[in-house]
Amino acid sequence: MNKDFFIGNRERFAQKMKDYSAAVFFSNIAPRESLDQSHKFSVDRNFFYLTGINKENMALVISKVNGVVSEQLFIPPVNELYEKWYGILLRHDEAEEISGISNISDREDLEGNISSKLSSMDIYENLYIVTTMAGMNEIEDQYKALAKKVRNQFPTVNILNALPLIMELRVHKQAEEIDEIKTSIKYTKEALEFLMKNLKPGMYEYEVRAHYEYQLMMRNSAPSFSTIAASGKNAVILHYVDLVNKINDGDMVLCDLGALSNMYASDITRTYPVNGKFTSRQKDLYNIVLGAQDVALDIMKPGALEKDVNDAVIKYFAKELKAIKLIKDDSEVSKYYYHGVGHPLGLDVHDLRCRDKKIAENNVYTVEPGLYIAQEGIGIRIEDDILVTSEGNINLSNDIIKTVNDIENFMK
Ligand SMILES: [Mn+2]
Known part of the structure; x- marks a missing residue:
């Protein structure tokens, strides 16, 4: 810089x-x-x-x-x-x-x-x-x-x-800072693709981390926070860092990880089926979480409150979870979604936010809705890094594949 x-x-x-x-x-x-x-x-x-x-x-x-x-x-x-x-x-x-x-x-x-x-x-x-x-x-x-x-x-x-x-x-990111965040997202993308290629049933969570961090080290980068690779029921623990379990065939693994470029952080989450194929239940839940990202991005505009974005996601989850009969009443959403939808990102992974908690132009935010269903051993979170502009949001991590089809095709 x-x-x-x-x-x-x-x-x-x-x-x-x-x-x-x-x-x-x-x-x-x-x-x-x-x-x-x-x-x-x-x-x-x-x-x-x-x-x-x-x-x-x-x-x-x-x-x-x-x-x-x-x-x-x-x-x-x-x-x-x-x-x-x-x-x-x-x-x-x-x-x-x-x-x-x-x-x-x-x-x-x-x-x-x-x-x-x-x-x-x-x-x-x-x-x-x-x-x-x-x-x-x-x-x-x-x-x-x-x-x-x-x-x-x-x-x-x-x-x-x-x-x-x-x-x-x-809070107002300048062009140089956005370039650094883009570079750290690129490192994460490349390392995640290597991780996906090496993902297979029977491997341990710490091996997933090793594959990811090896690729960062080869780029003279480093994780921007402790890498999370949580399989099966561990994925319902938001900051799971033990990484000791064997990943069973049929399980998903939630990878919440980041990289650094000149001290600027990326923060990305992807959730993959370890054997490369989603079960139909996993697919349904996964697509609900993916839909929650769209809901959040519609609300995330200059002037909106962070709370408005999260409230919209909760409302969406209530509708979707009732439709699949996981819950009966809106108040039960908090059983399956129990964190905020995102946070500012920059030099700090959880970066400084505007004091009024209002979203403003040139803010960079993560958008990371999730569903955590302990009784089914399923935790899904999908996280992207978003630049807020007056002309709309720019998903800086748009190139990191995340649809069911793209993931299954890549892992074939
Ligand atoms: Mn995050």
Whole structure:
């Protein structure tokens, strides 16, 4: 991605900041996995959105004083011992090339820099930090430590949350972002086709995952979340990640998976008959779920509420499930469909959404209705990634086959 994209994001963020304020963004640190090992590092998506840099233990400070915006990046200093063990650290000129930020300092100078700003005659009024929604990872601790220090030393400075400002930016996808999502969808399509070709009764769920992720690795991509390959009755568990069961002949396998391209995620679900042929019951239920996608897409327009889309799907399921005599009353739908119809998609798999929960132009949403019938050992979900435009929806994952005929023909 071009640095102009990240420069533009910072400009738009700064416009939304109050005057006489500073904003701090941390890039995150990898959590510990065992005694002297770390989990794989995962960059904070807001930091990435504003810098394009995917590296550990960095910070970005954006300041706005009397309408004048300045920016500074803090990165770990070069350390020869570290580089012998773990890899080459980013140099200042490289960080500038990626981000377009020319003012770069050592990471250890961050706290002193913030203190001198807040004690200066600029008389800062606000410090923006980010509180994540989950509030449970390492980055949250870095923000909390900073907030505690600022509250203690500069009690008249307000601590504000930058998240509402940045979410207003991130929900509207720009052309560069849509291209990245399209690329990650392409990886998913290719890997899913390999998975389908290798699918056969008697294989284990973890083998399905291995086939999929092998193809991502061959493209220097990675899953955008823990791959789900749930067969038979496991498919009624929405976030089934154990993947230990043998897939029996006659069962379906629900594959909910994604890929990354430059940190942008795809999120796709397909449900296949493991032996390549749907039973007539499976086919009927499958086509009901497929129909629910069309219902959702009709409602999903700029200005509609997310709830409107889900309500329409519930109403449709009530009608269809009564027709096949699975339920008697509309209220019973929740027994077989028990999640929302979709979520925003972007740098985060469950991406930031507009605060009013209204669907807007250039949002990217998943549409993923499902039916889960535990007593029959059947779980079906079909998920596509949709770009909302003023001229209508664009199904970005339209090329990933999903009709009964197309799946059966492909798997023959
Ligand atoms: Mn999803």
